[in-house]
Amino acid sequence: MKYLTFFTIIQIITSVFTENCQKPEVTALAYITGDATILTQIAFTTQFSLKCINGIKGISLYAEVNGKALPAVRLSAENKYQVSWTDDIKTTFSGDYSIKLYDEESYSAIRKAIRNSEDPSSIKPLAVIVLNNPGIYMGPWINSEFLAALLAIFVSYAAFSAKSKLLA
Amino acid sequence: MFIGSMKVQFLFCIAAALLVAAYGEEDDNDGARLLVAKLIHNKYLVENMDVIVKYTVYNTGNAAALEVEITDNSFDPDNFAHMSGELNARIDRVPPNTNVTHTVVVRPRKPGYFNFTSAEVLYRRKEDAPRLQVADSSEPGLAYFTSYKEYDKKFSSHVVDWAAFAVMTLPSLAIPFALWFSSKRKYEKLSRNTKKH
Amino acid sequence: MRNLPLLLLVALPAVILTMSPGSIPVVSAQEDDNDDIVDVEGEENSIVTDEEAEDEIVTASKDVITSILFTEPIHNPLSTLELPAGKLVEFLIGFTNKAEVDYIIETVNTSFRYPMDFNFYIQNFSTIAYNKVVKPNHEATLAYSFIPSDSFAGRPFGLNINLNYRDANGLSFNEAVFNETVQIIELDEGLDGETVFLYIFLAACVILTLVGGQQLLSSFGRKSRSTTRKATIELGTVNPNNVDYNWIPKETLNMINKSPKTPKQSPKQRKVKRSIGSDD
Numbered sequence: 001m002k003y004l005t006f007f008t009i010i011q012i013i014t015s016v017f018t019e020n021c022q023k024p025e026v027t028a029l030a031y032i033t034g035d036a037t038i039l040t041q042i043a044f045t046t047q048f049s050l051k052c053i054n055g056i057k058g059i060s061l062y063a064e065v066n067g068k069a070l071p072a073v074r075l076s077a078e079n080k081y082q083v084s085w086t087d088d089i090k091t092t093f094s095g096d097y098s099i100k101l102y103d104e105e106s107y108s109a110i111r112k113a114i115r116n117s118e119d120p121s122s123i124k125p126l127a128v129i130v131l132n133n134p135g136i137y138m139g140p141w142i143n144s145e146f147l148a149a150l151l152a153i154f155v156s157y158a159a160f161s162a163k164s165k166l167l168a
Numbered sequence: 169m170f171i172g173s174m175k176v177q178f179l180f181c182i183a184a185a186l187l188v189a190a191y192g193e194e195d196d197n198d199g200a201r202l203l204v205a206k207l208i209h210n211k212y213l214v215e216n217m218d219v220i221v222k223y224t225v226y227n228t229g230n231a232a233a234l235e236v237e238i239t240d241n242s243f244d245p246d247n248f249a250h251m252s253g254e255l256n257a258r259i260d261r262v263p264p265n266t267n268v269t270h271t272v273v274v275r276p277r278k279p280g281y282f283n284f285t286s287a288e289v290l291y292r293r294k295e296d297a298p299r300l301q302v303a304d305s306s307e308p309g310l311a312y313f314t315s316y317k318e319y320d321k322k323f324s325s326h327v328v329d330w331a332a333f334a335v336m337t338l339p340s341l342a343i344p345f346a347l348w349f350s351s352k353r354k355y356e357k358l359s360r361n362t363k364k365h
Numbered sequence: 366m367r368n369l370p371l372l373l374l375v376a377l378p379a380v381i382l383t384m385s386p387g388s389i390p391v392v393s394a395q396e397d398d399n400d401d402i403v404d405v406e407g408e409e410n411s412i413v414t415d416e417e418a419e420d421e422i423v424t425a426s427k428d429v430i431t432s433i434l435f436t437e438p439i440h441n442p443l444s445t446l447e448l449p450a451g452k453l454v455e456f457l458i459g460f461t462n463k464a465e466v467d468y469i470i471e472t473v474n475t476s477f478r479y480p481m482d483f484n485f486y487i488q489n490f491s492t493i494a495y496n497k498v499v500k501p502n503h504e505a506t507l508a509y510s511f512i513p514s515d516s517f518a519g520r521p522f523g524l525n526i527n528l529n530y531r532d533a534n535g536l537s538f539n540e541a542v543f544n545e546t547v548q549i550i551e552l553d554e555g556l557d558g559e560t561v562f563l564y565i566f567l568a569a570c571v572i573l574t575l576v577g578g579q580q581l582l583s584s585f586g587r588k589s590r591s592t593t594r595k596a597t598i599e600l601g602t603v604n605p606n607n608v609d610y611n612w613i614p615k616e617t618l619n620m621i622n623k624s625p626k627t628p629k630q631s632p633k634q635r636k637v638k639r640s641i642g643s644d645d
Contacts, residue, residue: 029252030252031251031252031253031273033218033220033273035217035218037211037323038210038211038212038213038214038217038218038319039209039210039211039218039220040209040210040211041209041220041222043209043218043220043222043271043273044271045252045253045271045272045273047252047253047254060260060261070268070269071259071260071261071268073257073258073259073268073270074257074258074259074260075254075256075257075258076254076256080254082253082254082257082270084252084253084269084270084271084272085269085271086209086220086222086269086271140325143325144325144326144327144329144330145326145330147330148330148333148334151334153577155341157577157580159341160581160584161584164584201432201459201461202459202504202506203432203434203457203459203506204506205436205457205506205508206508207508224436226434226436226457228432228434228459286497286505286506301502301504302500302502302503302504303503303504303505303506304497304499304503304504304505304506305506306457306506306507306508307495307497307508308508355612359614359616359617362617362620
C-alpha cells in the first residue's frame with residue numbers, strides 16, 4: 001500500500017529534430033506493482049501522451065527498455081500511448097528504468113545499426129521517459145513469529161543466567 | 169509455328185499460375201495468424217490489491233498483422249478499479265514470428281467468485297484484407313478473490329497478535345521479577361547499611 | 366497446336382501442386398458443401414492415419430483450422446520439443462472457424478504416451494472443459510498448461526494433445542493438435558542464493574542450540590556443585606537464628622565472622638533475611 005505512489009520523472013530530449021515530430025513533449029504517468037507478495041511477476045506500465053509542436057498525430061512509436069524492444073501500444077485517446085512489460089521478481093532492480101521512445105524512422109535506423117553491428121546509441125531517441133522503481137515489497141524482513149521466538153529465547157536466557165548467578 | 173505455340177502455352181501457364189495465386193491470396197494459410205493469450209500473473213487474488221492482466225499477441229502466420237486492436241470489456245468499473253493500463257489498445261503492426269504484450273493492472277473492489285473471460289481482438293490479416301478478423305483471447309477462467317481480511321489473517325505479519333501475546337505473558341514474568349528485584353534492592357540496601365557500620 | 370491441351374493438362378496440376386494444397390477454391394467449396402454427408406467416409410480415413418484411441422470415431426472438421434504454439438518453454442518447430450521436468454509447460458491452441466455455423470470447443474486433454482506405441486498411455490493430464498462458442502469466421506485461442514513429473518526426466522514421451530469440439534448441429538469432432546515425441550529434460554540449476562542462505566541459517570541454528578545446551582548444562586553443573594557446598598557450610602557453621610548464610614554476600618559474612626555476635630540489626634531486616642533464606 002505504501003508503494004502505490006506514482007513515480008514519474010520525465011526527461012525530454014528536445015534537441016532531436018525529425019521530420020515527423022518536432023520538439024516532442026511527453027507527459028507520462030507510470031505505475032509499478034509494488035507488492036510482490038501476491039504476484040508472480042512485476043508489471044511496469046506507463047501511459048503517456050505525445051505532443052509534437054508541428055501537430056503531427058498518430059505516429060507509430062517504439063520503445064526500448066534495457067535492450068528490450070517493445071512497441072508502444074496506442075490507446076483510445078488521441079496521441080496517447082502505453083508501454084508496459086512484466087519482469088520476473090528476481091530480475092527486477094530498484095532504481096531508474098529509462099524508456100527510450102523512437103519513431104518509425106529512428107527505430108529502423110537502430111535495427112539497421114544492430115544488424116550491421118554498429119553502435120545503436122548513436123541514434124538519438126525521440127524522447128526518454130524515466131521510470132523510477134522505488135523498490136518492491138517482498139514481505140517483512142523477518143517473520144514476527146521468528147522475532148517472538150528470538151525474544152522468548154532472550155528472556156529465558158536472561159532469567160536462567162540471573163538464576164544461576166544467584167545460586168552460585 | 170511450333171515455337172510460337174509453345175510461347176502461347178507458356179503465357180497461358182503463367183496466366184493460370186497468376187490466377188491460382190490470386191485465388192490463393194484468399195486462402196487461410198496466408199497472412200497473419202494471431203494467438204492471443206490473456207494471463208493473470210498473480211499468486212493470490214485479493215480484494216483491493218493489484219491483479220496483473222497480461223495480453224500477449226503471438227503472430228504465427230507468415231505476414232505482419234496490422235491494426236491489431238485488443239478490447240477487454242470483462243472488467244466493468246463497478247467491480248474493478250483500473251490502476252494502470254487501458255483495456256482498449258491498438259498495435260499498429262505485429263511482424264510474423266514475434267509477440268507483443270500489453271499489461272493492465274486492475275484491482276477487484278469486492279471479494280467473491282469472478283469469471284475471467286476472453287478479450288476480443290480485431291486485426292487485419294494482411295494489407296488488403298477485405299475484412300477485419302475477429303479473434304478471442306484465451307480465458308483465464310473462474311477465480312476467487314479473497315477478502316482482504318482473510319488474506320491478512322493468513323499472510324500478515326501478525327505483529328499485533330504477538331504484541332498481545334507478549335502483554336498477556338507479561339504478568340507471569342513481571343510479577344516474580346518484581347518480587348525478586350524488590351527483595352534484592354532491600355538486601356543491597358542492607359548490605360550498604362552494614363558496610364557503613 | 367494439337368498438343369496444347371495435353372501440355373495444359375500436365376502444366377496446370379503442376380502449377381496447382383506448387384501452391385499450397387488447400388488453396389484450390391473449387392475443391393474446398395465442394396468439400397464445404399457435402400461436409401455433412403461425407404463425414405462418415407472422412408472418419409474412417411482418419412482413423413487409419415490417426416494413431417488415435419480405439420473407440421473415438423470422430424475426426425477433425427474441414428472447416429476448422431487449428432494451430433499450436435508452445436509459449437513455455439519456447440519451442441523451435443524444427444527441433445524436437447524439450448520439456449523441463451517439474452516446470453510448467455504452457456501452450457496455446459488457435460482455433461479458426463471457417464464454416465457457416467457456430468462451433469463449440471468442448472475439451473482439451475493432454476497425455477503422455479509410450480513413444481513406440483501411441484496407444485499406450487503413460488500419464489493423462491487433466492481434461493479441461495472450455496465450452497467456448499466460436500462464431501463463423503471467428504478465431505479463438507485456448508490456453509493449457511501442465512507440469513511433467515520430475516520422475517520422467519531424461520526420457521522421451523509421446524505427447525498427445527487432443528481437441529474435442531462440435532458444431533452447432535451437434536456433430537462431434539476430435540483432433541490431435543499435437544502428436545509428437547517430446548524429450549523430458551532435467552534442469553540442473555546451480556545453488557541459488559536462497560538455498561545457500563537457508564543452509565547457512567540452518568547451520569547457525571544448530572550452532573546456537575549447541576551453545577545454548579552447553580550453557581544450560583554447565584549452569585546445572587554449577588548449581589549442583591553449589592548445593593553441595595551449601596551443605597558443608599551449613600554443617601560447619603553455627604547458625605542459631607536459622608539464617609541461610611548462603612544468601613549473604615562475602616563481605617557481610619566476613620563481618621559476621623569477625624564479630625562473634627550478630628551485628629545490631631533491626632528485627633525487621635532480620636525477618637526479611639530469614640524469609641529469603643527459607644525460601645530456598
